[in-house]
Amino acid sequence: MIELQGLTKRYGDKTAVDHLTFTVRPGVVTGFLGPNGAGKSTTMRMLLGLDNPTSGDVRIDGKHYAQLSEPLKYIGALLDAKAIHGGRTAYNHLLCMAQSNRIPRHRVDEVLETVGLSAVAKKRSKGFSLGMGQRLGIAGALLGDPEILMFDEPVNGLDPEGIHWIRNLMKGLAAQGRTVFVSSHLMSEMALTADHLIVIGRGRLMADTSMSDFIEKNSRSFVRLRTPQQERFKDVMSRAGHTVVETGDGAFEIADSDAAALGELAAQHQLVLHELSPQRASLEEAFMQLTAESVEYHAGGQMGSAPAGGPGAPVPAGMGAPGAPAAPSPYGASPYGPSPYTPGQGAPQGQPGWQGQGAQGWPQQPGQGGQAGAPPAPPAPPAGQEWGAQWRDNSKKKGR
Numbered sequence: 001m002i003e004l005q006g007l008t009k010r011y012g013d014k015t016a017v018d019h020l021t022f023t024v025r026p027g028v029v030t031g032f033l034g035p036n037g038a039g040k041s042t043t044m045r046m047l048l049g050l051d052n053p054t055s056g057d058v059r060i061d062g063k064h065y066a067q068l069s070e071p072l073k074y075i076g077a078l079l080d081a082k083a084i085h086g087g088r089t090a091y092n093h094l095l096c097m098a099q100s101n102r103i104p105r106h107r108v109d110e111v112l113e114t115v116g117l118s119a120v121a122k123k124r125s126k127g128f129s130l131g132m133g134q135r136l137g138i139a140g141a142l143l144g145d146p147e148i149l150m151f152d153e154p155v156n157g158l159d160p161e162g163i164h165w166i167r168n169l170m171k172g173l174a175a176q177g178r179t180v181f182v183s184s185h186l187m188s189e190m191a192l193t194a195d196h197l198i199v200i201g202r203g204r205l206m207a208d209t210s211m212s213d214f215i216e217k218n219s220r221s222f223v224r225l226r227t228p229q230q231e232r233f234k235d236v237m238s239r240a241g242h243t244v245v246e247t248g249d250g251a252f253e254i255a256d257s258d259a260a261a262l263g264e265l266a267a268q269h270q271l272v273l274h275e276l277s278p279q280r281a282s283l284e285e286a287f288m289q290l291t292a293e294s295v296e297y298h299a300g301g302q303m304g305s306a307p308a309g310g311p312g313a314p315v316p317a318g319m320g321a322p323g324a325p326a327a328p329s330p331y332g333a334s335p336y337g338p339s340p341y342t343p344g345q346g347a348p349q350g351q352p353g354w355q356g357q358g359a360q361g362w363p364q365q366p367g368q369g370g371q372a373g374a375p376p377a378p379p380a381p382p383a384g385q386e387w388g389a390q391w392r393d394n395s396k397k398k399g400r
């Protein structure tokens, strides 16, 4: 169990972590989310004694990290996969770690096998790909067979097979009753992996809740409908007290309604429906809804002002349609404010703004991190590259 009590970290006049109080419990995967610069890495570093809190307290199974005599047996962590001695072989790197914590040598072979690096165990890690380095970092976290595991962006650089593997690994570790605390910007991945979420923004706690509650509380549900009899449909639904919003792609949305009831109402009025689908927003959307106010680092472009990702990009609900929405949305001009995302869909490609950085379906760059100052307005990235990657600063990440 990891317990934080009023944990605070200030760097000069910058408050990176602001009175954080929460508990990470065993038996579930707890996701740690927050926009760039929210304070996730700083929190994790304090947990491992790599940074001292300005005030407050953080304990691992009731003890401070410094009080753990052989810490790798209590907590295994992956903070920065690149923070290793490149001249050492994978085997020797792990052996050094093992010897420093009186972990038997056979564990080195076991964890190399677990992460799939046995064949390159005698190779120097400086020649490793990003994904191999990540696997080596994960091997180090597993070495002491600890009850608590903490991973900062563990899927960075992993291929789809590797992502699938780490997902199952984390779930398996939690199922064994261990405490698993993981940060990631990949919302789609987090949605598949985490059971519980801790969300922070500008160093402060914003949510400490189950995944399902988080999505339910921070997003809306609605029914999407499509009909060839549009005018009569709007008339019938409005008379029945429903607020109909045109999506811009020929469909309609009705919020907080039951799909079956809407279908029956349509049938009573002999309306033909080509689509009737209940929708629930994604984790990504719920996250953006909650943290919109606390996003610290914006790209130069205005959210929503850029083209929505080129051909094939989803058309945002209530936006882009010739003709205004049939009714005002509770979220403003679009049901999702300035976010150009269609409910339930991933981030459109080519979208500037932090929200796009590492969002669903976007590859993360190595060692990505927050930045100490406001970024310059970024130039357009080459096709296929991630927006924002070019101005990230990893210098503050110390790793282990």
Ligand SMILES: Nc1ncnc2c1ncn2[C@@H]1O[C@H](COP(=O)(O)OP(=O)(O)OP(=O)(O)O)[C@@H](O)[C@H]1O
Residues within 6 Å of the ligand: 011, 014, 015, 016, 034, 035, 036, 037, 038, 039, 040, 041, 042, 043, 368, 369, 370, 371, 372, 373, 396
């Ligand atoms: N050593 C440091 N000196 C000064 N400021 C720092 C230092 N480390 C972090 N910060 C600042 O503290 C804030 C929190 O940074 P942190 O890296 O913890 O955020 P994060 O949530 O991990 O971000 P990201 O998702 O981008 O990795 C940022 O504003 C960052 O610039």
